[in-house]
Amino acid sequence: xxxxxxxxxxxxxxxxxxxxxxxxxxxxxxxxxxxxxxxxxxxxxxxxxxxxxxxxxxxxxxxxxxxxxxxxxxxxxxxxxxxxxxxxxxxxxxxxxxxxxxxxxxxxxxxxxxxxxxxxxxxxxxxx
Amino acid sequence: xxxxxxxxxxxxxxxxxxxxxxxxxxxxxxxxxxxxxxxxxxxxxxxxxxxxxxxxxxxxxxxxxxxxxxxxxxxxxxxxxxxxxxxxxxxxxxxxxxxxxxxxxxxxxxxxxxxxxxxxxxxxxxxxxxxxxxxxxxxxxxxxxxxxxxxxxxxxxxxxxxxxxxxxxxxxxxxxxxxxxxxxxxxxxxxxxxxxxxxxxxxxxxxxxxxxxxxxxxxxxxxxxxxxxxxxxxxxxxxxxxxxxxxxxxxxxxxxxxxxxxxxxxxxxxxxxxxxxxxxxxxxxxxxxxxxxxxxxxxxxxxxxxxxxxxxxxxxxxxxxxxxxxxxxxxxxxxxxxxxxxxxxxxxxxxxxxxxxxxxxxxxxxxxxxxxxxxxxxxxxxxxxxxxxxxxxxxxxxxxxxxxxxxxxxxxxxxxxxxxxxxxxxxxxxxxxxxxxxxxxxxxxxxxxxxxxxxxxxxxxxxxxxxxxxxxxxxxxxxxxxxxxxxxxxxxxxxxxxxxxxxxxxxxxxxxxxxxxxxxxxxxxxxxxxxxxxxxxxxxxxxxxxxxxxxxxxxxxxxxxxxxxxxxxxxxxxxxxxxxxxxxxxxxxxxxxxxxxxxxxxxxxxxxxxxxxxxxxxxxxxxxxxxxxxxxxxxxxxxxxxxx
Numbered sequence: 001x002x003x004x005x006x007x008x009x010x011x012x013x014x015x016x017x018x019x020x021x022x023x024x025x026x027x028x029x030x031x032x033x034x035x036x037x038x039x040x041x042x043x044x045x046x047x048x049x050x051x052x053x054x055x056x057x058x059x060x061x062x063x064x065x066x067x068x069x070x071x072x073x074x075x076x077x078x079x080x081x082x083x084x085x086x087x088x089x090x091x092x093x094x095x096x097x098x099x100x101x102x103x104x105x106x107x108x109x110x111x112x113x114x115x116x117x118x119x120x121x122x123x124x125x126x127x128x
Numbered sequence: 129x130x131x132x133x134x135x136x137x138x139x140x141x142x143x144x145x146x147x148x149x150x151x152x153x154x155x156x157x158x159x160x161x162x163x164x165x166x167x168x169x170x171x172x173x174x175x176x177x178x179x180x181x182x183x184x185x186x187x188x189x190x191x192x193x194x195x196x197x198x199x200x201x202x203x204x205x206x207x208x209x210x211x212x213x214x215x216x217x218x219x220x221x222x223x224x225x226x227x228x229x230x231x232x233x234x235x236x237x238x239x240x241x242x243x244x245x246x247x248x249x250x251x252x253x254x255x256x257x258x259x260x261x262x263x264x265x266x267x268x269x270x271x272x273x274x275x276x277x278x279x280x281x282x283x284x285x286x287x288x289x290x291x292x293x294x295x296x297x298x299x300x301x302x303x304x305x306x307x308x309x310x311x312x313x314x315x316x317x318x319x320x321x322x323x324x325x326x327x328x329x330x331x332x333x334x335x336x337x338x339x340x341x342x343x344x345x346x347x348x349x350x351x352x353x354x355x356x357x358x359x360x361x362x363x364x365x366x367x368x369x370x371x372x373x374x375x376x377x378x379x380x381x382x383x384x385x386x387x388x389x390x391x392x393x394x395x396x397x398x399x400x401x402x403x404x405x406x407x408x409x410x411x412x413x414x415x416x417x418x419x420x421x422x423x424x425x426x427x428x429x430x431x432x433x434x435x436x437x438x439x440x441x442x443x444x445x446x447x448x449x450x451x452x453x454x455x456x457x458x459x460x461x462x463x464x465x466x467x468x469x470x471x472x473x474x475x476x477x478x479x480x481x482x483x484x485x486x487x488x489x490x491x492x493x494x495x496x497x498x499x500x501x502x503x504x505x506x507x508x509x510x511x512x513x514x515x516x517x518x519x520x521x522x523x524x525x526x527x528x529x530x531x532x533x534x535x536x537x538x539x540x541x542x543x544x545x546x547x548x549x550x551x552x553x554x555x556x557x558x559x560x561x562x563x564x565x566x567x568x569x570x571x572x573x574x575x576x577x578x579x580x581x582x583x584x585x586x587x588x589x590x591x592x593x594x595x596x597x598x599x600x601x602x603x604x605x606x607x608x609x610x611x612x613x614x615x616x617x618x619x620x621x622x623x624x625x626x627x628x629x630x631x632x633x634x635x636x637x638x639x640x641x642x643x644x645x646x647x648x649x650x651x652x653x654x655x656x657x658x659x660x661x662x663x664x665x666x667x668x669x670x671x672x673x674x675x676x677x678x679x680x681x682x683x684x685x686x687x688x689x690x691x692x693x694x695x696x697x698x699x700x701x702x703x704x705x706x707x708x709x710x711x712x713x714x715x716x717x718x719x720x721x722x723x724x725x726x727x728x729x730x731x732x733x734x735x736x737x738x739x740x741x742x743x744x745x746x747x748x749x750x751x752x753x754x755x756x757x758x759x760x761x762x763x764x765x766x767x768x769x770x771x772x
Contacts, residue, residue, distance in 0.1 A: 040667045042771045056771045058669045066770045081770055088766035109763025111726060
């Protein structure tokens with residue numbers, strides 16, 4: 001009981017400052033027109049053990065689930081998918097507040113995506 | 129030959145009048161007296177004349193018994209009535225035996241009159257009389273856990289869910305239906321969506337219709353009888369066929385009530401079906417005049433209908449262009465009223481209305497009118513084998529197909545004419561009180577025709593509007609028409625072989641479908657696809673620096689490869705966003721572009737719904753439709769498609 005409590009307390013404490021947790025895409029820097037609906041939906045979940053889950057609804061019209069590994073070093077986020085594919089943005093510079101995560105692609109095009117801390121709905125996980 | 133005769137007659141008349149009578153202005157007379165009501169004529173007065181005493185003088189001079197405005201003004205709609213010129217139309221009642229042409233000539237010489245219209249009679253579009261179904265139709269509910277609803281005859285309604293497998297005939301094709309069963313899981317209707325059935329009177333007391341009838345809150349009535357100019361709707365007059373009641377049942381027979389049939393948008397049995405407004409323009413062999421139809425369209429708009437269901441018209445080939453239908457003038461009275469119906473701003477998801485016609489049943493290679501007009505939807509008919517029916521019109525002016533039924537669908541050779549069966553026609557409601565040699569009074573019966581295809585499209589459109597309401601979405605009338613006409617399944621591949629049938633003389637005839645390919649409209653209407661289109665298509669994510677092709681199937685339906693695309697529109701601002709020098713190109717149903725910069729843009733692709741050319745007024749053609757593609761060009765690309 002004591003061990004479990006310690007883990008939970010540790011997770012809560014870290015969540016405010018850590019990338020770990022669940023995130024929902026809220027902004028894409030390339031979009032030039034304010035208030036335009038993106039018509040895309042992306043959820044990210046970074047686990048403390050270095051795994052990630054990505055649920056994206058793009059042109060397929062339904063959520064597609066990806067998994068993979070991540071690691072952070074010197075404020076840079078690195079990762080690759082379970083099938084071995086490297087992330088398209090190469091690595092990302094991370095800007096983190098308690099409720100917002102900003103990822104800036106380091107591939108020269110500088111795309112900035114902003115995510116808000118948000119629990120991933122079960123319907124998304126169930127691919128509905 | 130008929131046209132030539134009319135022309136000759138017209139010249140002769142002109143010569144006579146020129147000798148001594150007033151000088152006519154033939155261009156003011158917008159149609160011919162052929163098949164026109166003998167005791168009335170319509171006039172459109174010049175600007176500023178309406179409502180003045182000049183009208184009475186004109187009427188008196190023309191020998192009219194009475195003259196009154198064609199359209200009753202509706203409180204709050206006066207500005208729109210003027211916008212569409214409805215306030216300038218008058219109807220003159222004439223004494224029996226009056227020469228219509230003489231009156232028209234006299235009226236057209238008046239400076240204060242801009243148009244003169246003979247009060248042409250339209251016909252119901254029906255190929256064959258109703259057939260009694262003598263087999264074991266169940267009229268009470270049975271337990272069937274697989275059925276969407278508990279209506280016992282639903283299993284006979286192949287046009288909603290066709291499983292093939294020899295049902296109803298050996299060559300039935302699975303999916304040759306409007307694909308509504310899955311759609312019902314999302315919505316089965318909405319009582320605020322009102323469909324005006326412009327037809328014979330609808331039997332509003334029918335137990336399978338009553339709960340889905342619209343009721344005028346002011347009068348308690350379910351519509352209006354424009355034949356008798358009273359609010360007493362009838363369906364048992366001499367020579368009534370049950371046509372209006374049959375059409376109404378396809379749109380909104382009450383679902384899940386344990387009796388009879390289902391309607392495409394008939395709800396779930398909880399009072400949630402769309403509503404039917406009966407706009408009676410036929411009473412047996414009476415009615416159908418342009419004036420009645422015009423008044424019906426205006427009444428429907430004024431009282432909140434958002435779909436005008438019109439299974440009537442002029443046979444295919446009698447009119448061969450929009451201009452011929454309306455002369456060169458702006459509009460006839462009924463066309464002005466259709467436009468009023470489409471354009472009157474009102475509280476529904478499209479803030480306007482859809483006008484939907486049957487294409488006609490003469491197996492003629494162009495649509496009948498008014499459905500053939502470029503701006504209105506014209507519906508062709510397919511059978512349970514997904515092939516065109518033996519009677520359907522096709523070709524220019526036709527926009528979309530739907531099940532209309534054909535009792536000869538199974539008769540692919542002369543030797544299997546014995547397989548002709550009523551069960552491959554369309555089953556729907558009929559007036560219980562009607563009596564004739566072809567109908568047993570059971571309240572249900574089979575009919576076939578583009579008249580039956582048309583309400584399938586009206587019902588699917590009503591479902592789409594219901595779903596928009598549920599999702600809180602809105603769009604323009606044109607955007608909805610584009611969605612509807614691209615929510616289709618391919619039928620061109622079924623345009624092969626022949627159907628054999630007995631003609632009215634009992635002789636065997638056949639029709640070969642190879643020439644129908646590409647001429648039945650965009651495809652066969654699909655309710656599920658419309659609801660998916662209503663939900664919206666997601667953004668297309670592309671990558672900066674790569675040339676990419678976007679398949680347009682999800683925007684233009686299964687027939688997208690064979691559609692004729694007529695343009696791509698992108699704003700100069702959006703071109704700049706993506707760093708493009710010119711608009712992207714469309715070829716073979718694919719949009720190709722190579723974004724240079726990241727950004728989110730809208731690209732509008734235009735196509736022709738029905739044929740290869742948009743109608744011009746002088747030549748019949750399809751309707752212009754457009755779909756908008758939202759593109760997000762990103763600078764991030766993982767080779768497996770992942771977002772990060």
